[in-house]
Amino acid sequence: MDLTAREKAFLEKITPIARENNTIDPALYSRYNVKRGLRNEDGSGVLVGLTEIGEVHGYVIDEGEVVPVPGRLLYRGISVEDLVAGFQADGRFGFEETVFLLLFGYLPTKSELEEFQAVLGENRNLPGDFTESTILKNPSSDIMNKLARSVLTLYSFDPNPEDLSIENVLRQSIELISRFPVLVAYGYQAKRHYYHGESLYIHPPQPDLSTAENFLYLIRPDKEYTRSEAEILDLALVLHAEHGGGNNSTFTIHVVTSAATDVYSAVAAAIGSLKGAKHGGANIKVMAMMEDIKAHVKDWSDEQEVRDYLVKILNKEAFDRSGLVYGMGHAVYTISDPRAVLLREKAETLAKEKGFEEEFGLYELIARLTPELFAEIKKSNKVIAPNVDFYSGFVYKMLGIPTELYTPIFAVARIAGWSAHLVEELISGGRIIRPAYKNVIGKREYIPLDQRG
Structure with a gap:
């Protein structure tokens, strides 16, 4: 949208003033011992919560000094290396097992995993005329923004969107985990058609395929993919599924959920966080x-x-x-x-x-x-x-995946960790997250309008 001459002139005049009035002296952060970015002086994160879902470990503190150690990532106490080695040794896809582990807290039996995979498959289809009315009629130049809008719109298709009972939240989480690949793929297809003039391909999701297979099936015009392509995408999904409670988007899930809002609002907020170039981008x-x-x-x-x-x-x-x-x-x-x-x-x-x-x-x-x-x-x-x-x-x-899908793929994976942390916050959080900010401008007098210079 083009700016009017008046709007352009106003912004040119007001922007430097707004910048000046929002610049805080960096020395004040040290004076008041502010944990900028929720970071301690040694670079470690400020401890603001507890979790049993994921652990990220890269150093130890020895007599006040940070000592680097080989990185460790645990999902529910299980090393990601062991998890990956387990399903790859069996020649299986691992993302669905990883989702089960993160969401419910333990490794499923063979029958439980098969049942869970079937439930995920049954929930992949989007409700009603959602594809036409929400995705195709309102395409977006950015797939992450489209994903957030789609998640918020799913609220309107949920017969019980505000119920924060754990059973209902788990139901909502499973549906979102199932539908994220479809929302991303269809958002991408709409973008390439309406913004780039390419042919529109809307393939129905396949209930018997893994998440990785389904995604490749949905984004490719010919629906073709190789086993090795699906396996490496599956690995990428597993590795991005969870990364502790302190990463920006997962912390966002905790913050927004602590306010007792609905699941769709919390997840949409996390998507906005993940979209950032300093995070998922x-x-x-x-x-x-x-x-x-x-x-x-x-x-x-x-x-x-x-x-x-x-x-x-x-x-x-x-x-x-x-x-x-x-x-x-x-x-x-x-x-x-x-x-x-x-x-x-x-x-x-x-x-x-x-x-x-x-x-x-x-x-x-x-x-x-x-x-x-x-x-x-x-x-x-x-x-x-x-x-x-x-x-x-x-x-x-x-894998031939377009650049604009890189961050959305991250979201397809991380919805698993977000959902697990959302449930954990509802069960074990208990208080709205509200850190403190110190006002450093001091008191100022109100000046009547006719006396202002």
Whole structure:
């Protein structure tokens, strides 16, 4: 929408004033010991709650010092490595088992898993004329925004949307987990048709397929996919399903749920959080950076040439001038991110299958060179390693998945963890989450209108 001349002039005049009146002296944060970003001085997170769902571990505190250790990710006390090894050894898809574990707190028996998979399959279809009235008639240029709007609209199709009894909330959670892949796929199909003029493909979800298989089936015009493609997407879903209570979107679920609002409102808020470039959009930044590196480095295997360009990036002389090598380092993990370790193995295999060996070699070179260059240029002793975002976008690219679906796929996975934390907050939270903010402007007198300059 074009701005009117009056609106444009007003914004040009008022914006610098608004910026000035919302700038707080950074020294005040130290004076009042404010935990900016809910972070302690040593970078660790401020403890604001307890959970039994997920644990993220990347360092220990020894005599007041942060000591890096290999990364550990636990789902309900079970290491993600053991979980993945278990279902892969059986030749099974693992996301549905992971959802059961996160949501109900234990590993299902064979019959329980089969029953749960059937329930998920039965709930994939969208209600009534939802596809036509909500998705196709109101397409969006951004699939995450479309997903949030769709979730809020599902409230209107729920015969009992405000009931916060655990049984009803579990029913709502199961329905959302089942429908997220369909909402994302249909939102994508509507976008490519109405915004890019491409053919519209709306395939009905298949109740007997796994979540990963269904997603590939729904987004591809020919509905075709290979077993190995579905397996690596399934692994990505498992690795993104949960990451403790402190990540931004899951904390959002706790905050909004603590106000005793409905499930759809809480989940839509979490989607808004995940959409952010600092959270779920991180792998898109990695891919943009990699495209920039590939454009400016002639020989991807030349260590010195790659090193020289990474130095430019870290010195804020290249790419987006942020000084960041995206996908390297993590708020908690130090020596390693277990998700990245698992996904890297599959990425290497897929690169050989799809003919991306040279590009995979560039990723490996960047992963090896960046930690030492970061320490040298930033004068930092922080230990960093590739995080899951470093490889996930590359994996999706090799699967032929469009960039605009990277963050929505994250949501398809993380709805499992969000739902588990939502239930936990309702059962064990008990109080509305309300941290304190200190007002530092002081008291001011009201000035009558005719006396203002």
